[in-house]
Amino acid sequence: MIILIKSGKKISILILKVCLICIGLCINGFGLALLYSVELGTSPMATFSDGLHNILGISQGNANIVANAVFLVVLLFIGRRYISVGTILCTFTIGLYVDLAQWIIGPLNLISLPLPGKVAVAFLGMAIMGAGLGMYVAVDFGLGPLEALVGVINDHTSLSYRASKIVFDAALGVLGVVFGGKIGIGTVISIGCTGFVMDFSRTWAKHALARIPLPKNADAR
Numbered sequence: 001m002i003i004l005i006k007s008g009k010k011i012s013i014l015i016l017k018v019c020l021i022c023i024g025l026c027i028n029g030f031g032l033a034l035l036y037s038v039e040l041g042t043s044p045m046a047t048f049s050d051g052l053h054n055i056l057g058i059s060q061g062n063a064n065i066v067a068n069a070v071f072l073v074v075l076l077f078i079g080r081r082y083i084s085v086g087t088i089l090c091t092f093t094i095g096l097y098v099d100l101a102q103w104i105i106g107p108l109n110l111i112s113l114p115l116p117g118k119v120a121v122a123f124l125g126m127a128i129m130g131a132g133l134g135m136y137v138a139v140d141f142g143l144g145p146l147e148a149l150v151g152v153i154n155d156h157t158s159l160s161y162r163a164s165k166i167v168f169d170a171a172l173g174v175l176g177v178v179f180g181g182k183i184g185i186g187t188v189i190s191i192g193c194t195g196f197v198m199d200f201s202r203t204w205a206k207h208a209l210a211r212i213p214l215p216k217n218a219d220a221r
Helices: 002-038 044-056 060-078 084-106 114-139 145-156 161-178 185-210
Strands: none
Touching: 002 044, 002 060, 002 084, 002 114, 002 185, 044 060, 044 185, 060 084, 060 114, 060 145, 084 145, 114 185, 145 161
């Protein structure tokens, strides 16, 4: 009976974590779709996905899945310890949320807004994207493939984590532009502000999760 109770608690924690990760990724996908909708540029990863979208002729959401899947395969060889449930969910679902969000906001025709309106939408998209990322990270159930690769670079070089992140983001951004991805003021907004919003969201989410009366030692990994 005790074993069954412990197993039930672990399953409950697993389900809760998966749900929270999916909600965070969904929020992030909607923010990313808003950034895409005004075509003012996005984050380096989104720029890279936008480039794949152009050269492969697939949706931006599917391009995101392709990019993350490639990174996941690389991780299988050089950073398997970073892979967890959250990594898999991030790889194969965030692109679906992007496409869903684009389908929902498409009729708004946000690209027709004047520049100040587009900038406002870009800020809104950045805030939503950062909030979703913060919630996803706060669950602490595996990094996304991009963040995991940054961790691998940090582990195997003398670069700090921040420097590794900058180098990898720069490489993705350059490749994205070469492939036809768009950069602009939205890129500056994303790089300059997403981290701040994400950190605030992550801190808030961690405090919220701490209030949930779950056994501290029951680990669903």
